[in-house]
Amino acid sequence: MKIYIIHDSKRGNSKFLSKILGKAFEGEQVFIEHYNDISYETVAKDRPDVILLGNTIRKLNINRTSTKWVKKLHNELRRNGHTIKYGACFITHDNDNDKINKNADKFIELVNSGDTIETVNPNWISAKIKGKRGFEEEVIKKVTENSNSIANWVKNTSQLSK
8 A cells, every 4th residue: 555644844743743644554655745845746646545634733824835735636636537545634733722623624625625535534633732843742642543543444444445
């Protein structure tokens, strides 16, 4: 199984989460990339089985770079007649309130909006940043559990479709 994990890390937080997600898919082909370092054309052409898309909510605003990239990925996949079997989202944020949830839900809606990612996990992985960099140990534990759940969901769902 080929898995792309795309993040938008500026301070290393989303990249750190990407590595935790990658460990959950141990034994598979896992590629961890920043939105700025890999083009949506490359991902579409490579035809991964799974895509895990990260976003960051800073000062209650969702990162526009990642949302634009996802829209372009949808268009490129459509143009080439390709689909990705499974998708999921992870979000880093600096606050706890309803606006975080609304923005994260909007990002999942965007990921799920096209017909290009066949099945998107409705649950997003949440990670509240401690200060400007890093996470509380409890957050890392929860992210690890959720990452394993996403990996198991993909593996179990792909077994059912065989």
